[in-house]
Amino acid sequence: MNKKDPREVPLDSLASLDEYGDRKYIYPAEIKGFFKNWRNIIHPLFIAFFLILPWIKVNDQQWVLLNLPERKFNIFGLSFWAHDTPMIFFVIAGLLVGLSFVTAVWGRVWCGWACPQTVFIESVFRRIEILVEGNYLARMKLDKAPMDFKKFLKKSIKWSLFLLISLIITHSFLAYFVGTDRLLDMIQHSPKENWTNFLIICITTAIILFDFGWFREQFCLIMCPYGRFQSVLMDKSSLGVFYDKKRGEPRRTKENKDNPSEQGDCINCYKCVSVCPTGIDIRNGLQMECIACTACIDACDEIMEKVNKPKGLIRYASESTLEGNKSNHLRPRTILYAVILVILLSGLTISLLKKESVSFSIIRAVEEPYKVTDTMEGKKEVINHFKVHIQNQSPSQVSTEYHLKDEDSAYQLIAPMNPAITESGAKNWIHFFVKVDLDKFHSTTDRELQIEFKTKGDSVDIDTLKSITLLGPER
Ligand code: SF4
Numbered sequence: 001m002n003k004k005d006p007r008e009v010p011l012d013s014l015a016s017l018d019e020y021g022d023r024k025y026i027y028p029a030e031i032k033g034f035f036k037n038w039r040n041i042i043h044p045l046f047i048a049f050f051l052i053l054p055w056i057k058v059n060d061q062q063w064v065l066l067n068l069p070e071r072k073f074n075i076f077g078l079s080f081w082a083h084d085t086p087m088i089f090f091v092i093a094g095l096l097v098g099l100s101f102v103t104a105v106w107g108r109v110w111c112g113w114a115c116p117q118t119v120f121i122e123s124v125f126r127r128i129e130i131l132v133e134g135n136y137l138a139r140m141k142l143d144k145a146p147m148d149f150k151k152f153l154k155k156s157i158k159w160s161l162f163l164l165i166s167l168i169i170t171h172s173f174l175a176y177f178v179g180t181d182r183l184l185d186m187i188q189h190s191p192k193e194n195w196t197n198f199l200i201i202c203i204t205t206a207i208i209l210f211d212f213g214w215f216r217e218q219f220c221l222i223m224c225p226y227g228r229f230q231s232v233l234m235d236k237s238s239l240g241v242f243y244d245k246k247r248g249e250p251r252r253t254k255e256n257k258d259n260p261s262e263q264g265d266c267i268n269c270y271k272c273v274s275v276c277p278t279g280i281d282i283r284n285g286l287q288m289e290c291i292a293c294t295a296c297i298d299a300c301d302e303i304m305e306k307v308n309k310p311k312g313l314i315r316y317a318s319e320s321t322l323e324g325n326k327s328n329h330l331r332p333r334t335i336l337y338a339v340i341l342v343i344l345l346s347g348l349t350i351s352l353l354k355k356e357s358v359s360f361s362i363i364r365a366v367e368e369p370y371k372v373t374d375t376m377e378g379k380k381e382v383i384n385h386f387k388v389h390i391q392n393q394s395p396s397q398v399s400t401e402y403h404l405k406d407e408d409s410a411y412q413l414i415a416p417m418n419p420a421i422t423e424s425g426a427k428n429w430i431h432f433f434v435k436v437d438l439d440k441f442h443s444t445t446d447r448e449l450q451i452e453f454k455t456k457g458d459s460v461d462i463d464t465l466k467s468i469t470l471l472g473p474e475r
């Protein structure tokens with residue numbers, strides 16, 4: 001009976017679990033190569049983007065801010081409020097459909113290149129681990145060794161650095177929700193003054209430390225919903241990391257090792273398995289566990305170079321191209337996603353163009369639309385009562401001055417609050433009255449007046465005209 005290769009990856013269970021269902025820690029081997037070089041450029045850019053983004057301010061406003069308590073959202077300079085639900089819907093639905101489109105065309109490119117889980121583990125946590133504990137073989141040896149001073153020291157340094165990085169990530173993460181000004185203020189004060197945020201920081205740091213420091217690929221395999229959805233979103237033409245079975249098989253074995261004519265290009269070195277962060281063997285076909293990190297492509301290319309065979313035994317491909325067909329990006333699925341995406345983006349653009357930073361509406365006071373009063377001079381006058389609703393959707397406080405546009409001195413606008421101040425994101429109700437002599441009221445046919453609103457703020461300078469119609473007694 002053939003003895004099983006100990007490096008063989010089981011097909012019926014997760015590579016990161018042993019036969020008793022316990023966690024089998026994965027120590028992926030370090031790798032160099034074309035894709036690794038690109039990841040070394042792209043990952044730091046993403047990390048810098050994530051850490052710097054909340055500190056960017058435009059017009060004294062945080063460029064990206066998700067202020068949940070005040071239900072104010074700044075997304076790349078655009079301000080949304082809770083009542084902007086249609087726009088928030090367009091943004092969220094656009095992101096989801098966009099990700100579906102990207103997955104249908106380029107497979108799990110998000111997982112391998114941009115997901116914070118991959119980016120931080122590969123380019124920060126794993127690097128610290130290598131720096132402190134050595135390469136994957138040294139780490140494996142250290143973990144198996146009994147605890148002594150050297151092991152204790154290495155583990156303490158590693159986990160202290162992990163804690164420091166987790167705290168930096170958590171504070172940056174919190175800055176997206178509370179704002180950088182508030183964050184700096186909180187840091188300078190006792191936790192007693194900000195218990196809720198202090199607890200959020202502690203819990204988030206603990207989660208990041210646990211996930212990026214230890215749980216790692218288990219999150220992708222067990223918890224990430226996107227990994228589960230990929231099989232629905234992808235089809236035979238979607239790009240992914242594939243092993244070219246036609247070219248590679250039959251792989252070299254003990255039985256055929258002396259007969260090159262019976263061998264494909266795969267020399268069965270298991271290098272592709274040893275570098276895989278989820279511990280799978282890509283030669284078993286596309287699997288849910290594959291996060292398309294491309295490490296196995298670089299590993300196999302290195303081997304192919306050494307054995308003088310063309311690179312690309314493992315490569316970016318699709319099931320279709322591996323079968324010898326052309327890759328077709330114009331498929332019903334991709335067309336449908338693209339059409340929905342265009343509809344959502346158009347909806348968002350129209351909503352943004354129609355969005356007013358400060359809006360006004362005037363309604364008549366229903367309690368007493370008008371009344372007739374006696375003046376000191378013994379005359380009678382008609383007074384109409386109106387209410388103005390001001391909604392300030394601009395990022396700063398605004399001041400609104402208003403007056404009658406018509407120069408006719410017979411009409412008089414009386415406003416207890418003029419100018420009216422409206423805070424950013426707030427709604428304001430102001431009352432005003434329009435007074436006219438009863439004689440004048442009866443002698444005129446045109447009782448429509450124009451009110452001019454002049455609104456000023458840090459980023460606002462708007463003139464708005466609104467019409468009102470006066471009511472009064474029949475002659
Ligand atoms: S199979 Fe290859 S691409 Fe997929 S996760 Fe493993 S190393 Fe990365």
Ligand code: SF4
Pocket residue numbers: 243248265266267268269270271272273283299300303313314
């Ligand atoms: S690295 Fe390449 S040659 Fe080696 S086992 Fe994997 S596919 Fe085969």
